[in-house]
Amino acid sequence: MKYVIAIIRPERLDSVTRELQKVEVSRLTVSPVSGYGAQKGYLEVYRAFEREINLLEKIKLEIAVNDNFLAPTIEAIQKGAKTNEKGEIGDGKIFVLPIEDVIRISTGKVGSDAI
Amino acid sequence: MTIVFADTAWVLISSALVLFMLPGLALFYGGMVRRKNVLSSMMHSFVVMGIVAVLWVVVGYSLAFSPGNWFVGGLDHLFLRGIDYNSTTGTIPTYAFIAFQGMFAIITPALISGAVVGRIKFKSYIAFVIIWSLLVYAPVCHWVWGGGFLTGEALDFAGGTVVHITSGISALAILVFLGKRRGYGVDVIKPHNVTLTLLGAGLLWFGWFGFNAGSALAANKIAALAFMTTFVAPAAAGLTWMIVEWFCTGKPTALGFATGILAGLVAITPAAGFVTPMAAIAIGIVAGIVCYSAVMLKGKLGYDDSLDVFGVHGVGGTTGALLTGVFATVGATGLLSGNAHQLFLQFEGVVITMIYAIVCTLVIGFVLDKTLGLKVSVSEENIGLDQMQHGEKGYNF
Numbered sequence: 001m002k003y004v005i006a007i008i009r010p011e012r013l014d015s016v017t018r019e020l021q022k023v024e025v026s027r028l029t030v031s032p033v034s035g036y037g038a039q040k041g042y043l044e045v046y047r048a049f050e051r052e053i054n055l056l057e058k059i060k061l062e063i064a065v066n067d068n069f070l071a072p073t074i075e076a077i078q079k080g081a082k083t084n085e086k087g088e089i090g091d092g093k094i095f096v097l098p099i100e101d102v103i104r105i106s107t108g109k110v111g112s113d114a115i
Numbered sequence: 116m117t118i119v120f121a122d123t124a125w126v127l128i129s130s131a132l133v134l135f136m137l138p139g140l141a142l143f144y145g146g147m148v149r150r151k152n153v154l155s156s157m158m159h160s161f162v163v164m165g166i167v168a169v170l171w172v173v174v175g176y177s178l179a180f181s182p183g184n185w186f187v188g189g190l191d192h193l194f195l196r197g198i199d200y201n202s203t204t205g206t207i208p209t210y211a212f213i214a215f216q217g218m219f220a221i222i223t224p225a226l227i228s229g230a231v232v233g234r235i236k237f238k239s240y241i242a243f244v245i246i247w248s249l250l251v252y253a254p255v256c257h258w259v260w261g262g263g264f265l266t267g268e269a270l271d272f273a274g275g276t277v278v279h280i281t282s283g284i285s286a287l288a289i290l291v292f293l294g295k296r297r298g299y300g301v302d303v304i305k306p307h308n309v310t311l312t313l314l315g316a317g318l319l320w321f322g323w324f325g326f327n328a329g330s331a332l333a334a335n336k337i338a339a340l341a342f343m344t345t346f347v348a349p350a351a352a353g354l355t356w357m358i359v360e361w362f363c364t365g366k367p368t369a370l371g372f373a374t375g376i377l378a379g380l381v382a383i384t385p386a387a388g389f390v391t392p393m394a395a396i397a398i399g400i401v402a403g404i405v406c407y408s409a410v411m412l413k414g415k416l417g418y419d420d421s422l423d424v425f426g427v428h429g430v431g432g433t434t435g436a437l438l439t440g441v442f443a444t445v446g447a448t449g450l451l452s453g454n455a456h457q458l459f460l461q462f463e464g465v466v467i468t469m470i471y472a473i474v475c476t477l478v479i480g481f482v483l484d485k486t487l488g489l490k491v492s493v494s495e496e497n498i499g500l501d502q503m504q505h506g507e508k509g510y511n512f
Contacts, residue, residue, distance in 0.1 A: 009497065010151075010497075011297070011298060011302070011497045014298070014301070014302035014303055015301075015302065056498070057151070057498075
């Protein structure tokens with residue numbers, strides 16, 4: 001079992017969820033986040049008082065998958081989150097973490113059946 | 116003519132009420148866009164208060180209301196020349212009349228902004244508002260109210276043709292050059308805060324009492340009639356929209372009810388002082404059904420009139436203008452009182468206005484697209500116009 005965390009552009013969320021649906025990954029947690037990386041910041045103005053703000057709005061996806069779903073999940077996210085064919089700085093990152101255990105609250109099932 | 120104080124007081128209050136529709140419109144539209152475009156969209160309404168207020172007293176009023184030819188007014192009142200605080204128009208000071216009409220000139224281009232949200236360059240929007248106000252609004256206003264060739268022919272109590280048909284149809288025309296929002300029709304583009312939209316609809320209704328009842332330009336029984344019709348038509352339209360939507364999609368949405376109210380307000384505008392309250396209910400019901408259908412049709416036709424300016428103002432204004440020719444019984448006669456000719460006059464007014472507004476807007480759109488450029492870049496559109504065009508955000512951490 002793996003825990004997939006992806007940081008993507010907000011406007012790519014719909015296309016990522018569409019790609020995930022195609023490979024039958026139908027569970028997903030989404031949260032709006034802010035951060036910065038290689039993509040440059042931008043200038044903000046408050047009442048004529050300028051300052052550099054480096055935080056950009058991003059979307060964080062979290063998906064727990066069984067091992068046989070890992071490759072298609074990553075592929076789907078990558079496909080959906082790319083701005084264009086070659087990809088752009090700021091398209092985001094995917095992190096994969098091992099999962100110790102999963103417990104489904106309603107039934108008490110544990111392990112890969114509970115995902 | 117001597118000044119009647121009651122009339123003056125009512126028109127002054129009404130003018131303020133109409134200006135109050137701008138923040139209402141800003142909230143109405145602002146709630147429907149995505150959070151990254153909320154300020155940009157609200158600014159589209161607010162900046163017009165600045166631009167058109169100045170433009171109106173400098174040149175707009177003269178083009179619309181000073182004596183001219185059948186097409187457009189003259190330049191006699193450029194910079195309000197020849198008018199001072201002693202001048203009167205009807206039973207009110209001319210300054211009150213200029214202010215009241217100025218508010219109408221302000222709200223009309225702001226209505227168009229609903230079609231262009233999330234992708235138009237701010238400077239191009241400003242240029243569009245200035246040119247459109249002079250080229251479309253001022254002449255059409257002159258035709259219908261200022262002594263032009265439709266004055267005394269087509270009935271338009273408070274601006275169904277002048278305000279709503281011009282803005283609604285122009286919203287559609289400008290899209291020819293502006294195009295769709297990125298992701299439209301593929302991604303789900305949802306309103307970010309419908310509570311703002313409901314508040315905006317409420318403020319619009321409140322302000323609309325000044326818009327319609329104030330158009331009597333007097334504190335008299337016609338003003339009271341217009342007030343009543345403005346009271347019941349949107350109610351009927353909101354309910355109709357809600358019921359139709361409930362029936363068709365299974366859920367009565369708040370956004371649908373608010374949109375229905377707006378459709379009713381638009382449709383009763385040309386008829387407000389010409390029809391009975393019962394006829395107003397009928398107009399509201401028809402407007403609710405027709406505008407709902409128009410908005411649903413948009414999805415099938417695939418143009419991105421983002422906040423349904425054409426579906427509500429264009430279609431609602433046309434419905435109202437034609438129904439005025441059917442139901443008019445007060446101070447004029449319509450089809451139901453045996454005057455079929457009035458319906459023809461209404462139809463003529465609608466068609467001429469539409470053609471004129473479409474042609475002018477296409478020309479303006481073409482020229483602006485070739486010079487300033489209408490649409491922002493893909494990356495600006497993605498990050499949002501609030502940050503990229505205005506350097507600020509609606510919501511911060």
